[in-house]
Amino acid sequence: MALETSADKPAPLRQISQLIEGYIGRLGAVWVEAEIAQLTRRQGVCFLTLRDLTAKLSIDATCSSLILDASPTPITEGARVIVNAKPAFYSPRGSLSLELREIRPQGEGELLAQLERRKQLLAAEGLFDPRFKKPLPLLPRGIGLITGKASAAERDILENARLRWPDVRFVVRHALMQGSSSAADVIGSLQRLAQDDSVDVIVIARGGGSIEDLLPFSDEGLIRAVHAVATPVMSAIGHEPDTPLLDLVADVRASTPTDAAKRLVPDVREELAGVASMRERANHAIRAMLERESRGLAAIRTRPVMANPVTLVDMQQNIIHDVRDRARRSISHRLDRSSDEIGHHLARVRALSPLATLERGYAVAQLSDGTVVRSVDQVSPDVELTVRLADGNIGVRATDTTRKEDAHG
Incomplete structure (x- = not known):
């Protein structure tokens, strides 16, 4: 209802506040597109400041923490969202706010949500299981490289790998690294390299880019193709923060193309230094063993038994003679006693004999x-x-x- 007021008959502020609260309370829920300028969690309640995407306009909002936690991707400050909200007016402070009932990430957030759902589905099938990871060969005969033509990623991998191991051999397959046809092009190159018996490992490499630029490397068809090949696959997509789904299904993930080159082949200088170090250690160990054995032989030769080897034989011979003499004396003594016993028994038998x-x-x-x-x-x-x-x-x-x-x- 319209409120009639005048300078002589003003309305109390509380009445105006109550009328505004009642009017706003009759408004229904609305869908609002905005950017989260500020976000604070406090005892199960989230306090947000929503900012218009173009105008310098912001409004406060509140919601339960459960609504934010239900989002498929984390909601953070700076995220672009669409919210379902009901306007609310707090009369004691005279402030307007929005009570949020649902939050949906948009733009990059929506892409991340889709990728997260795809990641969960593929993980449930076991495509990312560590048990299926294949080890890289120590020194591959041939390295298959899938990358963009004349790209910085190709140059980084080839140059750094050859600096580390000059005799390394690459089989390069150029493919589209961006756009709607990129995934199919990469899959074709991957399958051709997988059929090449001279290729021991395959690298898929690309430089950094936005989430949209790296979407082909989260394509479900590419993920399944990488999981199906028998040749080990290394992913070298983007920079350290970039994590396309290809990184999860690949047998090895390199943070950058340069890192991929370091993982593919050993450093010949380090290997030669290691061989020299091992040779020196082996020589030292052999010399130490020979010296130890020589000292042992010298100590053995100084022993009396080695100075006169028959001494031990004489000692054993004397022992045998002593034992033999004791045995003879014992047997002779036993025979004498037995002979006496036989004589006594014979005398008794004769005494008892009828012939006597x-x-x-x-x-x-x-x-x-x-x-x-x-x-x-x-x-x-x-x-x-x-x-x-x-x-x-x-x-x-x-x-x-x-x-x-x-x-x-």
């Missing part, structure tokens, strides 16, 4: 079947007996038998 009894005058009577007569009941008159004496047998015939008891009676 017979030698004392006793005789043994046997029947005809060899049975020893132990009782008179075994013998009847006229029975033939054999009487065994110590020195022979006597045949007799029994005429009579008498018992002891009967004899005593």
Whole structure:
């Protein structure tokens, strides 16, 4: 509603502020294109200053930190964005601001967002997996170089590589390094070099440029082609801050074309110096070993055993003689004891033998079947007996038998 005021009937400031707040509160959300002039995070809330792209005009804005974090690319000061915002008026301070509901990066930020999405998709397929990285040869027979014709990158790589290793051999394939046809041109050169058996490593090189200039080296077709070739591929695109997707799929990333030349071939001067140093170290080690062995041989020759080698044999021979003598004495002693024991046993056996009894005058009577007569009941008159004496047998015939008891009676 219109407010009627006059010099005699002015309206309070608070009323004017409330009317402005109500009017602005009825406004809907709008899409705004601007540049972020200032950005501050504080306890989950972001405070921004949006600046017009052409006019010297700025306005404050606020949003939740989650809205900034949801952006596919980092939102920083100086970024060009499109925001969905609702105007808000803060009556106590009389300030106008925008409440941001969505932020979309534009221009370079949008390109970075697209590249980030492509990077995530290709990484999910495993194209950037370090397990697939192939090592560079120590000294390649041939180096395939894909670069722009008469470019600074070509000159840097060729000159620096030949300064390091004069005999290095390059197979150069010129291709478009910028524009819509660049990726297809580079892919064709890459496939031709990959079929060349004399090429051990392929380098794709270009100087620096803007994000738009380097877009061909983030082309999905080129990324897949590099991943598919069996020959190691080195990426030398732009300068250190430039990171096209080719850097991620390549087996080796060089920060600059000059760095690529240093990685491709060793420095002949450094290698010769290294060989000379190793030769000197080897000579020193061999001399030290020979001197150590010579001192050892001299020390061994001064030992008594080396001065008179038979000394050791004599010592061992004396030991053997001593052992042999002890063995003989031990065996002789054992035989003597055993002989005595045998004599004692023989005496006992003889003492217990029936022959010894017979030698004392006793005789043994046997029947005809060899049975020893132990009782008179075994013998009847006229029975033939054999009487065994110590020195022979006597045949007799029994005429009579008498018992002891009967004899005593």
